[in-house]
Amino acid sequence: MTTEERLATVERELAEAKAQTARAKRRTRWLLVALGLGLGALALVWASASTVRAERFELVDGQGEVRAVLSVEDGGTSLVLTSAEGKGKVQLGAGAYGSGLALLDENGRMGAGLSAVKGKKDTINVHGLILFDENGSICASLGMTAFGPDLSLFDENGKPRAMLVVNERGPGLNLFDAAGKPIWRAP
Numbered sequence: 001m002t003t004e005e006r007l008a009t010v011e012r013e014l015a016e017a018k019a020q021t022a023r024a025k026r027r028t029r030w031l032l033v034a035l036g037l038g039l040g041a042l043a044l045v046w047a048s049a050s051t052v053r054a055e056r057f058e059l060v061d062g063q064g065e066v067r068a069v070l071s072v073e074d075g076g077t078s079l080v081l082t083s084a085e086g087k088g089k090v091q092l093g094a095g096a097y098g099s100g101l102a103l104l105d106e107n108g109r110m111g112a113g114l115s116a117v118k119g120k121k122d123t124i125n126v127h128g129l130i131l132f133d134e135n136g137s138i139c140a141s142l143g144m145t146a147f148g149p150d151l152s153l154f155d156e157n158g159k160p161r162a163m164l165v166v167n168e169r170g171p172g173l174n175l176f177d178a179a180g181k182p183i184w185r186a187p
Helices: 003-048
Strands: 057-060 066-073 077-082 088-095 098-104 110-117 128-133 140-144 146-153 160-167 169-178 180-184
Touching: none
Parallel strands: none
Antiparallel strands: 057 066, 066 077, 077 088, 088 098, 098 110, 110 128, 128 140, 140 146, 146 160, 160 169, 169 180
16 A cells, blocks of 8 residues: 555545544534533422422332332322332321321231221220231220220230220229120229
């Protein structure tokens, strides 16, 4: 290859490199303009929006699995936290009749519950703490009813066996048999 041929090849390669550089500069300018417009629009949205609105939010882990859900359903609001296996473990809810917190076991059964609920006057534990056994049966409750505070203990069938109350007549202790009939009362 002669010097002139080499020089022509170098000039041709240099011309191609200049053309590629010019195209790259144009593309970069357009990308920067698009990026600037996008960031400007985003800044306007952030500056003008002080509230994010939705009916449901999902929090996901690194694998995309849902780990928490905040939602509005049936006129109430709820927050559900799940385990790594995707099972609900904690439920927090608020609705027209009150609010509650449920702690669930590995099978999804209630382990403990905390509530502040509007109920009927004869409802045990309108506001209170309820503990459940491994089968999901109520074991104990501590609460505030329309009549006053009470502590109730239940058997394995969920039947009340002992109840300590304080009401307008004063303190009282009631014991019940397995059928739920009173067997002892003080006073």
